Amino acid sequence: RKEVEQDPGPFNVPEGATVAFNCTYSNSASQSFFWYRQDCRKEPKLLMSVYSSGNEDGRFTAQLNRASQYISLLIRDSKLSDSATYLCVPNTGNQFYFGTGTSLTVIP
Amino acid sequence: DTGVSQDPRHKITKRGQNVTFRCDPISEHNRLYWYRQTLGQGPEFLTYFQNEAQLEKSRLLSDRFSAERPKGSFSTLEIQRTEQGDSAMYLCASSSYRDTNYGYTFGSGTRLTVV
Numbered sequence: 001r002k003e004v005e006q007d008p009g010p011f012n013v014p015e016g017a018t019v020a021f022n023c024t025y026s027n028s029a030s031q032s033f034f035w036y037r038q039d040c041r042k043e044p045k046l047l048m049s050v051y052s053s054g055n056e057d058g059r060f061t062a063q064l065n066r067a068s069q070y071i072s073l074l075i076r077d078s079k080l081s082d083s084a085t086y087l088c089v090p091n092t093g094n095q096f097y098f099g100t101g102t103s104l105t106v107i108p
Numbered sequence: 109d110t111g112v113s114q115d116p117r118h119k120i121t122k123r124g125q126n127v128t129f130r131c132d133p134i135s136e137h138n139r140l141y142w143y144r145q146t147l148g149q150g151p152e153f154l155t156y157f158q159n160e161a162q163l164e165k166s167r168l169l170s171d172r173f174s175a176e177r178p179k180g181s182f183s184t185l186e187i188q189r190t191e192q193g194d195s196a197m198y199l200c201a202s203s204s205y206r207d208t209n210y211g212y213t214f215g216s217g218t219r220l221t222v223v
Binding site: 004044045091095098099100 | 150
């Protein structure tokens with residue numbers, strides 16, 4: 001089983017829509033989690049950290065379900081600038097395993 | 109600029125040549141990581157250092173790859189006898205041991221093309 005699995009998409013949503021991505025992880029010892037955003041041909045940038053059951057930052061909400069070993073990212077009121085690839089990353093302590101990412105395109 | 113810097117940004121080399129990339133982490137970060145990313149994939153872990161010690165290497169890091177961080181500051185990644193399959197973006201990231209819960213900060217990467 002892969003360390004991290006994400007639906008690669010692509011997700012094409014209209015501006016203003018709400019979209020959610022799921023990510024499953026295999027290492028039950030993971031204590032914290034990250035969502036990174038990566039624009040085309042750019043480096044990943046940290047979007048959100050999750051340490052307990054979830055985290056909310058403006059239009060972005062991350063929720064963690066430890067029993068089922070998945071983490072989700074919800075984006076409300078999507079903007080054109082949200083178009084990117086979203087990478088799920090469980091923190092196993094020494095290094096991060098990145099998922100393949102979920103591609104989002106917000107359409108005008 | 110206090111971010112992670114990588115040099116060069118782009119490198120085109122002929123198959124069989126050796127290449128070396130440099131990474132300068134954020135100055136107060138004692139952990140430094142190398143990742144490789146190919147199109148459509150997430151970053152794949154290669155190796156990481158805590159200070160000058162190389163603590164873990166991925167099986168992806170064949171004997172043609174070597175990384176150093178001699179003084180616990182900047183790091184180099186060398187690829188010997190490059191192959192076309194080495195074409196990828198090589199990403200460097202750094203973090204503070206005490207603040208790993210805050211994630212990594214990545215550099216802009218070095219894009220390698222082997223022709």
